[in-house]
Amino acid sequence: MRILSWFYLALIFGFIFLPVVVLVLFSFQDSRLPIPPFDGPTLKWYVNVIGDRDLMAALANSLIVSLISAAVALTLGFLAAQGLSRIHLPGSVAMRGLMIAPMTVSYLIIALGLLNVFNSIGIRPSLWTTGIGHVVINLPLCFAIIFAAMGDHQKNAERAARDLGASDMHVMFLVTAPMLMPALLAAYFLSVTFSWDEFIIAYLLTRFDVTLPVEIWSMLRSGLSPATNAIGSLVFLVSVALLFLLEFTVFRKQKT
Amino acid sequence: MTANVSFHSVQQHFGNFVALENINLEIEAGEFLVLLGPSGCGKSTLLFILGGFLTPTNGQVLIAGSDMAGVPPKSRPTTTMFQDYALFPHMSLRDNVAFGLRMKGQNKKTRNLKADEMLDLVGLADKANHKPHELSGGQRQRIALARALAVDPEVLLLDEPLGALDMKLRRQMQEELKAIQRKVGTTFVHVTHDQEEAMAIADRIVVMNHGKIEDVGSPEDIYLKPNSLFSANFMGEMNIVPMTVKKGKVVLPFDSISAENIPENPQLCLRPENVGLTGEFELGPATLESSAFFGTYHRCHFRPLAIPEIELVAHLPLGEVPEVSAEVRLFGSNPVLLSA
Amino acid sequence: MSIEKTEKIRAFGFVVPALLWTVAFFVIPFAVMVVLSLAHLEGRDVVQTFDLGNYVRIFSEPSLVKGIVVSLEITFVVTIVSVLLAWPLAWIIAMQVPKKWQRLAIMLAVLPFWTSYVVRSYSWALVLGENGVVMQTLIGIGILDEPIQIMATRTATIIGFVHFFVMLLTLTIYSNLVQLSPNYARAAQDLGASIWNTMRLVIVPLTLPGIMTGAFLTFVLCIGDYITPQILGGGNELTMPQLIMLQLGRRGDFPMASALSIVLMCIVTLAYFASARWLKMERV
Known part of the structure; x- marks a missing residue:
């Protein structure tokens, strides 16, 4: 059983890592095509990519859109979870359902719906419209994560704080938010990640200021190139570095 | 099976x-x-x-x-x-x-x-x-x-x-x-x-x-x-009473008990229900510090006059409880000797 | 006003912003899309009518019907293959890997999640291409004489999808497995079950919630994805998202794109009702 397990593990990890390894390896390719045989290593494609203005502008756009849209989604989701968990309102279930609904709808459909509306009222595609779309997809996520994290002991602590004379704002910032910190962080990072990597909404709802996935998409049009490998590897390595940093700082601390 | x-x-x-x-x-x-x-x-x-x-x-x-x-x-x-x-x-x-x-x-x-x-x-x-x-x-x-x-x-x-x-x-x-x-x-x-x-x-x-x-x-x-x-x-509460051993006998301030197989470094142990106003051997005078009603018995804390640094817990039958701070003579029974 | 009533109004105040956002940017666009799906294209102009012409075409025009069939076929194959590959992986990590290494193992198993989605599909294009690593290796060790075409076929799309969804399903099944008391397996074996029977009769049924949650997500994401079939599948067989994008791009046929989107959404809703029984069970 043990041996069979390790064999399977090796095989499936091989499958999972194959494209990543190929991606990173051929980003160091010397010739113009990222296919075997490997003739590197060279860093010229990285230099090339970092010097590419369009690409760097797209990267900055992606950062702005993801950080801001995630913050908006988190705020709206947190407030809604707060309101819906505190008291049983008439129509609570329906409101919860409505908030979650966008999660089960393909991004393409959300993008198309927004495109229809923006077209008909004459709003031009931009980073703003993309940001709006990203809040739509991340709001249900933030709401669901935070709502699930709000338990009875949370409610009791809030009640105790109010009993001791804290105002709504005080309760929210001094009791609720700190108690929910793990959920808030998780929701925010997930939202940033999703927005950062989202393609179809950004593709349909931007025109000139594109985000990174859209820019990479247009690079693909001109065929295979180690430059695409380089930008892909760069994004991957930065994400993984961030992930490990978070794992060993923020999330490690919470366990103790 | x-x-x-x-x-x-x-x-x-x-x-x-x-x-x-x-x-x-x-x-x-x-x-x-x-x-x-x-x-x-x-x-x-x-x-x-x-x-x-x-x-x-x-x-x-x-x-x-x-x-x-x-x-x-x-x-x-x-x-x-x-x-x-x-x-x-x-x-x-x-x-x-x-x-x-x-x-x-x-x-x-x-x-x-x-x-x-x-x-x-x-x-x-x-x-x-x-x-x-x-x-x-x-x-x-x-x-x-x-x-x-x-x-x-x-x-x-x-x-x-x-x-x-x-x-x-x-x-x-x-x-x-x-x-x-x-x-x-x-x-x-x-x-x-x-x-x-x-x-x-x-x-x-x-x-x-x-x-x-x-x-x-x-x-x-x-x-x-x-x-x-x-x-x-682990099986229940125990009082531990200070004692000495002399000539194969357990010596208490007011009494002594003959015992066989005295272990090394012995301690005299008494369950609360084996401490009371009557018994096999005398523990000496003590004052009642507090008592609480537990339905089938009273749980009492006594302070022995001769050894005021310890407290004895006794479970007294209903109706046998003296006034708080009253002085009584305490007795013990079923002693157990265990090594510390 | 009673204390309860003010409290309720205040709580409602917290919900309003998110509710407004959802209504403005999700409900209204959806309503607009429904209305638009009943319209027609005349020349390059949208003429608002209220008939089911687009839907009739979707279910009668061969190229569109084929899109639905292709999408469903790919999605079913991907979902099933991904579950079959992910379950043993999740089980091995949860049961065979020592506790202190598990977190690391699961992080590694989903590490390629952190590449950009577009780049991941592109990497598979590199790997599976005629001159790619796989073909070169197979020819190198003499299994193949000349490259066979995988790129720009349905197989490439499926491989790309399976890669992504194996990671996703491993996560949902793993988190289901680690919540199970180890006593279930012990009890089954104690009562005489072999490893095979323990798996078949006890452990797999107990992970159904995890499997179904993951499978539902796989279904939704897979059937709605444009990137993977576009990059890996080529233009020979178009999936529904590719057809939708085609309507938008080449012809500017927003009504048809809307109608196709609504059909796509109905399929997802059906899938939800088919799996809802297990999705809810997780909360028991």
Whole structure:
């Protein structure tokens, strides 16, 4: 059983890592095509990519859109979870359902719906419209994560704080938010990640200021190139570095 | 079906941690044995070794005389009733109880007949088609028992099976367990940290601490004549009275007791119910500091005048309680001498 | 006003912003899309009518019907293959890998999640291409004489999808497995079950919630994805998202794109109702 397990593990990890390894390896390719045989290593494609203005502008756009849209989604989701968990309102279930609904709808459909509306009222595609779309997809996520994290002991602590004379704002910032910190962080990072990597909404709802996935998409049009490998590897390595940093700082601390 | 069990020098190490050091124990066929001790004392480890879920680092386990080394759980004549019951949530109660028989290859008709019989034994015959989540805690516990007994094990292992139940239900289930054990005659090895539960159901109690056996005996023996200070304290409250030894006699400030087999570095131990206004020997004058009513007795704190640094706890019968701060002469009986 | 009533109004105040956002940017666009799906294209102009012409075309025009069939076929194959590959992986990590290494193992198993989605599909194009690593290796060790075409076929799309969804399903099944008491397996074996029977009769049924949650997500994401079939599948067989994008791009046929989107959404809703029984069970 043990041996069979390790064999399977090796095989499936091989499958999972194959494209990543190929991606990173051929980003160091010397010739113009990222296919075997490997003739590197060279860093010229990285230099090339970092010097590419369009690409760097797209990267900055992606950062702005993801950080801001995630913050908006988190705020709206947190407030809604707060309101819906505190008291049983008439129509609570329906409101919860409505908030979650966008999660089960393909991004393409959300993008198309927004495109229809923006077209008909004459709003031009931009980073703003993309940001709006990203809040739509991340709001249900933030709401669901935070709502699930709000338990009875949370409610009791809030009640105790109010009993001791804290105002709504005080309760929210001094009791609720700190108690929910793990959920808030998780929701925010997930939202940033999703927005950062989202393609179809950004593709349909931007025109000139594109985000990174859209820019990479247009690079693909001109065929295979180690430059695409380089930008892909760069994004991957930065994400993984961030992930490990978070794992060993923020999330490690919470366990103790 | 029933069998005897022997542990010969069983040891269990987890890395540097010694979970069991040199356990030797004989369990008779048909006995209701309770392994008692605080959490982390090794009692569950010993049970898991017997069930085959853990391989001991050293030593030998025999069931009905045959060595269990290398025998997996499914081939052992034991079944286990787990702490969380581990009832299969996707199966009906009948399918749960019949599971072991199904694994033995019995056909549906035979195994369902036996399952219904077991369900009847635990009083849940009418719920055969229900699912586990429809049951109360006590009912789940009974299904777990029925499932474990359905395969006619020679030894049934019970890992704190009553831990999740409330007090009242617990007492009731203890009586039922005992009655069912008498009926089926299987050897029961039951793990608990509740000494009252142990006394209520056991034929014999094994008190464990830090991976060692502290005491073995009938509930009466363990309670009244414990072997060690740990076992004495674990079974219930103890007063420890300062004393000296002179010429083979225990000397107290106001009295002396003749005793045999005085251990090294002895301590005189008295249960609260063995301290009172009458008794076998005198403890001297003391003042009552406080008392509280406990229904069937009064729990009183006395301060002896001769040794004011200690406090004696006594359980006095109803109507015998003096006024607070009154001075009385205290007596003791059933003394136990244990080495510190 | 009673205390309860003020409290309720205040709580409602917290919900309003998110509710407004959802209504403005999700409900209204959806309503607009429904209305638009009933319109027509005349020349390059949208003419608002209220008939089911687009839907009739979707279920009668061969190229569109084929899109639905292709999408469903790919999605079913991907979902099933991903579950079959992910379950053993999740089980091995949960049961065979020592506790202190599990977190690391699961992080590694989903590490390629952190590449950009577009880049991941592109990497598979590199790997599976005629001159890619796989073909070169197979020819190098003599299994193949000349490259076979995988790129720009349905197989490439499926491989790309399976890669992504194996990671996703491993997560949902793993988190289901680690919540199970180890006593379930012990109890089954104690009662005489072999490893095979323990898996088949106890462990797999107990992970159904995890499997179904993951499978539902796989279904939704897979059937709605444009990137993977576009990059890996080529233009020979178009999936529904590719057809939708085609309507938008080449012809500017927003009504048809809307109608196709609504059909896509109905399929997802059906999938939800088919799996809802298990999705809810997780909360018991």
